[in-house]
Amino acid sequence: MYLIAMLLGKSISFISRLFNLGAGATWPGEIALWFDPRILPKLLPRIKKGVIIVAGTNGKTTTTLMVKKILEDQEYGILHNESGANLLNGIVSAFLADGRKTYDYAVFEVDENTLPAIIFNFQFSIFNKNLKKNKTKYSIVLLNLFRDQLDRYGEVDTIANNWLNALETIDNNTTVLINADDPHLAFIGREISLHMSSLPRNKMRGRLQQGSKIPASAFAEASVDRQGRNDNKNQNIQYFGIDDKKYYLPKMQHATDTIFCPSCGNRLTFEGVYFSHLGDWMCTKCGFTHPASTITSSQVTSPLEGVYNMYNTLAATLVLKTTGIDKKQIQKGLQNFTPAFGRMEDISYKGKDVRILLSKNPTGFNESLRTVLSSKHKGPMMLLLNDRIPDGTDVSWIWDVDFEVLAHDEHKIKEQDERKIIVSGDRVLDMGLRLKYSIDISKIKDQRSKIQIKNQKYRIIENLRKAVDEFVAQIKEGETGWILATYSAMLDVRKILTGKKIL
């Protein structure tokens, strides 16, 4: 079965590339999995040094690309999946599309719902004797968990629970690198470390569930125990986080998901938040606190604007460090980093500078707005909202985005000249409505003696091509035009701007 699966998968991959069918990223894997559902554990021994998995709601593609580029600079043979092809079929397809027999490292971005399946596949391969011998290391990066496409992913808590259940099966060969500023992920980290330590975990769990006073001391005990045994060099759980208070938001954003203690349910206390529910938090009731980070923002320089890119940089740096890459090499690689398509990507179009920011959920959109408003590059903005399958068919989330910040947009392009905003996409009217209700507006009476809401700031243009033309015409000499778009809208606008398709 394995042979048939490989043969078929490979030929489909080849044909798909030959005729440029554009389905090469997932279909070969899908077919191969149909013939042999356990094909992945059989393919994993081809990776000789390490497998790096990046999971989280936002930042997967950028972090994966950073890790991949820096490993490539060290002349390692890298296998990676294509951006967006981050389900099981995409990962199997990556093996089938690549002609090489062995690789040093594999770097995969993995969909939130697929992470447990991937981990179970690894565990399966760990029982594989060959793999045990060659001691491939596994690294799993947990970036963040936010609300995203509820119609597809379900609730944040469900995903976190599935992650925890899967991660509790890992052994000493696996390192989990966790964003300490996300309380839910820190909770997962604590639970795994409790599980890996010799503490009678079931007893702990029982205590947790009864909501009695928390084993914070037990946690300390566990970590001492673990460090003692593992001689500090073999820490299986490591954290990264921001430690610079200048990134604190003046007030909490509306789109937060974990502001109640994942351990006891009490409201968490935040000394400050960087965005959404990422920040310096602690639970005053059960004593669950922010874990100490191995690496913090003061030790790295992010090559891209935006606080979220600081997290991506931290995650990439930490995983590369634990992989054994020299600090200087990491720094050098980061300096030369160019972003992935649609993620702070700069495009020159008709002599104008345009920058695209993929913004696909409330947290992502909030951070994009923050980046635009605080950037030294001024210029008009275009907001594109689609509701196709890759975007999520439910556009309710735009009401969780704090568009109200636009009212305090102090980066006027010129005196008395407000930033122009153009709205387009499949759900242009929904986005227009959201803006209508977000910006403080002057009202006038029209002939029908109705109160009319007057707003010069934004324009609704349904046709994307016309919207792009209008938008580009607004960009003046020396300015940058900012495009914030959901996934399929980003691909559409990119096609117009570059004249070619990406996927």
Next chain:
Amino acid sequence: MVHSRNYYELRTMNYTLKIGWLYPELMSTYGDRGNIIVLQKRCEWRGIDVTIAPIDFSTSNNELRTINFIFGGGAQDRQQGILIDDLQKNKGPVMKEMIDNGTPGLFVCGSPQLLGHYFINGAGEKLEGLGIFDMVSKYPGKDEPRCIGNLVASLNFQFSIFNFRKNTVVGFENHGGRTYLGKGVKPFARVIAGNGNNGEDQTEGAVYKNCIATYSHGPFLPKNPHVADWLIRKALEVKYKKAIPLEPLDDTLEWQAHESILKRFKIY
């Protein structure tokens, strides 16, 4: 017609409304805030001052009684578990008294399940509701799919919001549970496209006194300005004990967005 009256009184009288939001930090799943923003702005544009008050653990019953409008959004299971005790023991009885006396409210997404007699969750446990709405909710079992997608329904003509020109409501539903109405409530609307309460009897949502429950989740009011204004009128009427006319707003964009959903289902 109230609209032909002079609005002098509205502009000179300083009307105020206090909008209460049930556990905003726990019950705010996916754009639920849109409803609050729409109510607030539509009041403010007409010169009605609005304060938004959270109804949460620290809210006393006396404070709760000063609220003129109650809004409830959706909650994840864990969040629901955190608040259910406080809601049942402390807030529930006062809310029932207020709603029985005419305080209007809007309950979207999962919150209607809390207002019925009981709901049976995915684990098969029976959880007591507040018993304000005569209805019950249950999960149909794992084999039944979730109800996800755009929802279009026509308003119940027995209900004073009904208007021949604009008698539809549009929303987006995403729920696993199914709700069955008793005799003590009226259906809010009749399903044209989507599932509504249970996918069987074509009912969508429920109306009890001046309160509306709907399975539309998230921002229901932005694309249904007629419902928003009906709720504002009711809140003013109950507070000031007389009908207060609302100045008409230019809702062109709101209705365009509403109709764009109707067009998707070729209902026009």
